[in-house]
């Protein structure tokens with residue numbers, strides 16, 4: 222294969238992969254080549270990061286095995302009816318690229334997805350061969366994330382889980398009827414069954430590994446499973462999207478749900494919107510998702526009373542909730558329990574932990590809070606300290622306006638290219 226041809230394929234297949242946001246490597250097991258054995262590491266310094274044109278940070282070689290696809294998902298640039306340029310890597314080419322990039326310190330691992338060629342099993346088998354080749358033939362110890370094809374056979378999914386740190390299956394759209402309409406070959410039930418099987422595989426293997434024997438069976442997708450929801454391709458509200466996430470976290474023990482703002486494309490299906498949703502919407506969904514996972518909020522609490530079930534783009538969801546529930550404030554930082562402190566706008570999990578530790582030693586003053594959080598202006602109206610009480614500020618009519626960054630023109634993501 223000539224270098225220009227390889228570069229052409231890389232340009233096409235890395236560009237085609239940029240629409241998948243579910244590639245973060247958080248939670249990967251610590252694996253390294255200290256001791257002179259193997260290649261790569263899931264930790265380590267000096268790893269370069271790549272950025273997709275829309276600004277997402279990618280520290281992985283993030284590519285498709287191929288962007289040929291026999292499916293016709295209306296929202297996807299790689300669908301069979303699209304006239305996008307096509308390319309396909311061989312299994313060996315992906316292995317060689319991963320090792321070459323890793324050794325040059327460009328990446329810390331591989332994120333591999335693919336269009337579906339011939340059949341789900343044919344494609345999944347090729348992807349598994351990449352991961353297996355890297356692990357067994359090259360003792361590669363970097364991070365591997367494989368996108369699973371829900372219709373692939375359970376045996377192939379089981380093998381993918383053996384060689385990958387993380388696996389993911391995209392639910393794609395928040396509503397099952399939208400999936401049926403926009404991705405006719407996909408089956409929401411099959412996606413759920415596949416995610417359930419992955420959860421079972423992870424839990425069974427974790428149980429087996431608890432045994433006392435010295436030789437533990439290999440972990441199954443040790444960094445867990447994740448998924449991606451496309452935002453703005455159908456009419457689902459933020460409330461519906463977060464409801465879907467709540468179900469996914471509870472039902473399939475997902476590590477992350479990623480939200481990807483729909484990108485309108487060339488010759489798109491008429492059923493799709495012409496404009497992409499504001500990037501701020503994606504950002505607010507991530508913030509709300511954080512509240513679900515780490516701050517003890519339920520979805521209904523976050524979205525209750527919001528017009529059309531849509532998050533307020535002007536303020537973050539926690540501030541929005543606090544403004545709508547001012548009767549719960551101010552919170553006395555010297556007496557309140559952890560749950561109440563976590564609901565104070567501007568106080569994160571780490572600041573709350575530090576506050577709780579500090580108040581075992583002394584009465585907390587406003588200056589202490591200022592040191593522990595990033596935005597004291599946002600916190601002050603909602604707390605009482607040894608030397609501060611917000612008085613009427615908590616209930617003031619213009620509090621939202623005072624805490625909202627000055628109205629600006631619609632923010633636009635800068636292009637890095």
Ligand code: SF4
Pocket residue numbers: 290291292293294297298299300301335336337404
């Ligand atoms: S299966 Fe659908 S979403 Fe996946 S590459 Fe093919 S057309 Fe795109």
